Amino acid sequence: MPTPDRTSLAAIVTAGRELLERGGPAKVSMQAVADRVGVRAPSLYKRVRDREALLQLIAEDIVDDLGTVLAASDGTLTGLAHAYRTFAHTHPEGFRYLYASSPDLAHLQRASEPVLQAARAAVGEERALDAARLVTAWATGFLSMELAGAFRLGGDVDGAFEYGLAQLQVALRQS
Amino acid sequence: MPTPDRTSLAAIVTAGRELLERGGPAKVSMQAVADRVGVRAPSLYKRVRDREALLQLIAEDIVDDLGTVLAASDGTLTGLAHAYRTFAHTHPEGFRYLYASSPDLAHLQRASEPVLQAARAAVGEERALDAARLVTAWATGFLSMELAGAFRLGGDVDGAFEYGLAQLQVALRQS
DNA sequence: ACCTGAACACCGTTCAAGT
DNA sequence: ACCTGAACACCGTTCAAGT
Secondary structure (H helix, E strand, O other): OOOOOOOOOOHHHHHHHEEEEHHHHHOOOHHHHHHHOOOOHHHHHHHOOHHHHHHHHHHHHHHHHHHHHOOOOOOHHHHHHHHHHHHHHHHHHHHHHHHOOOOOHHHHHHHHHHHHHHHHHOOOOOOOHHHHHOOOOOOOHHHHHHOOOOOOOOOOOOHHHHHHHHHHHHHHHHH | OOOOOOEEEHHHHHHHHHHHHHOOOHHHHHHHHHHHHHHOOHHHHHHHHHHHHHHHHHHHHHHHHHHHHOOOOOOOHHHHHHHHHHHHHHHHHHHHHHHHHHOOHHHHHHHHHHHHHHHHHHHHHOHHHHHHHHHHHHHHHHHHHHOOOOOOOOOOOHHHHHHHHHHHHHHHOOO
16 A cells, blocks of 8 residues: 655755755764654665765765856856855855765766866867866865865965966966 | 773874774774774773864874975975875875864964975965965865866876976966 | 773664554 | 664763772
């Protein structure tokens, strides 16, 4: 005798993401997720293999959102960098978790497509991949360090971001 | 009646670091650490407030090692970048954990001193902090992404590192 | 002063039994 | 077909009792 579904995979992932954003990965317990979607913990295993698989799905959901945000930018390297930083500030725990986990390659590739495109426009087909990696590595490192509080020493963090971006533009214009 | 000490804080931190390096933070359980130093889990609480404090100590131990490695390099930005990368390859889990946690500021500052010095030599006192942050952010982001497998797509990863380093040198030479 | 076994709360996961 | 309570293994942590 079938029972009407009391939850869904999407609801579970969303609940997990909310918990992640509120308190980091440690707060994403199966019990807390189950509470949030109105079901008992064992029921989650009907839709998700285990906790690790759930965290993976959450990471992919975050990458997809990031991809949407980047695609909605003006497509210049500056625009992309600022959109990336805004995303990191809006979803700090999600952003940090992205690089703590090993997100699925296909999702990552889709999200970074606009960056590759902007790099292509800036330095040409030949150097596009290297240039995209240069800018992405810098921005990712900068935001990781900013969120980790590694810039607490002083100096203007916004200024340091703009400085870095300007320097990279200079470098890319020379190739 | 005093009992002879059966372990030490240093031994506990070392054991924890070995476990971290072997299997990531999840493998650093109080029981596993206790087993490794030849004591029962509750005894650890004589030397360490709780698991989180132990992980913090492990992170600081890693930063100290990194500082030593960087200080032993030739002191140029290129030398520092390569030393940093070698460290990340030798201690991948430790490196990843460093940026997942929020390492103590004093330790971080000591470790990054040589980078600031190299930046000072390259661009002068005025721009040293911004330049150090540019290079550090790039290298940290690059290594995080490399270790996370974000470069699995293809292309020459070593080549991308050298390309990035060269571009940054060009940019810094212009300021 | 340090160490231990016992105990507690909590979590991930499995499974037989319910609808 | 999905949901649940009960159960199990495991973990972090506390504490009274040992030396």
